[in-house]
Amino acid sequence: MKTKLIVNLVAGRGKVKKLLPAVQRKLKEEGIEYDLVFSRDCGQAKIFAQQAKEAGYRRIIVCGGDGTVSEVINAIVKTDIALGIIPLGIGNDLARNLGIKKGIDFACHVLKHGEIKKIDVIKVGENKYYGGVGGIGFDAEVVSFVNRWKKFIPAMFIYPFYIGAIMMEIAVLRPQKVRIKYDENSFSGKVLMVCFGNTGSYARVIKISPFALVDDGLLDICIVKEIGELKIVILFFRSFIKALPFWLPEVKIYEEIPGVEVYQARKVYLESDTSLPFHGDAEIISRTPLCLEVVPEALKVIVPTISRGVLARPGIPLSV
Template identity: 30%
Template structure:
């Protein structure tokens, strides 16, 4: 029977992570699985716990939101450790991409019986973050600022926090000048953002890259050009369904490696946690992490 170590972010989702684990934990133990629970006091601490558990041959569960999910998943990338997710944060975007169920019984069934499937990860390299690995997306521009505002919000949760953060960011953002090198080909870009997506979702369910897949060995590069502010608000609403990619102001490319530079200071982020300033290089690591999930076509 499987042996799990659950690494809990006690501050995720308004301190609901431990509660989210309780029902799943009971079902795992009733089925005969072993489960140890560890509470992290920082992302680095969570990663350290996860690596040690993996070295012992245990399946590592990230309990929280995209920050701890991406941080632990990135730390385990390339190690062969099997990874599972108990979604319990504000966004849960990588869990959404894997179509993980909210129902505890259905989630426990996946953790107990699903075969590990390899997913891609993203290597992030910059002067600040040397060889950091994340799971969902890297974004440079107004969305990085919006995410910072959302993380500072205490009164709102989920999509509402990200929407409020986006509104606040857009009111002060000015289009930036980027140099974007996609698999060796250089592009100039003036606009709001450049996103390298491994997952379709970011910002609590917004489909920034609706065609992205976690297992295709490619990053989807989404660039939103300079546009009137009123149009950008329209684009924000269209992110709910992914229809923004039909607009001429939006360009989508696919690549294995991306270099993002800018003429002025532009913030970038990744999986809701990594915060720094351009330049940054990102590259896909195909099939680098075995994850417990059940794709819809095999359910």
């Protein structure tokens, strides 16, 4: 299978560059041949993926984090190219939701011995896509602030910077009036944030829906109307520490936070009194008003055979 390997050298606070020799050794052990390119700037991975598509590559392996994966998705959605992921970023949300554990050995083993699965993606507006979770409100404001300034922050200070961004946004946090039409239903009211997920969790430990499957043709909507400031600090602090202690389990916000509503739909129209930034997989990709819709089975992904718990249907054997 003709394969392109796209490596983001700045992903994971620079650790990808250090781990690249180990990745190459493991791919060689698995007998996977590839052509290698390096991504250093925002948007570069998407360009490389588009070039690979035009050159007839059948598999693109991303070595990086959610941002790099999202760029490649936007280049190969609705094609026959299979996406492989070696998750070496900070969050690795899509990989984790697909059962691709963090670790070079496991990820490379999946690329050789896994299966190809068609999963849904979420379309935003006319030409933007994401594979995990997006939304408006508090988390989108944090993402917007962080992405504006993180390139100026040394890698060793990135976690304190995230915590600082959360605290700053809490200081100015105000509920926003929104109107959401989802299929034949609607919601109108003030919210602190609204999540729209293809997967059921993001930011490592934040679960937004108990129903989400990545190939069920449905978008999961989580509306957070009220939440205390201390709860927000605890909620997002859990997602930014490296190793979660046993006493900090995943956060099921639909159970733990009062005033949360969870729905499923195929298409959503979203409006707000004030134009709000919308993030998809932790990148600001649009603003309200906007339209979201599920594109069923639009992306081929290489997943482990043990991913059946997050998939509605089985995949097909991987031919390498």
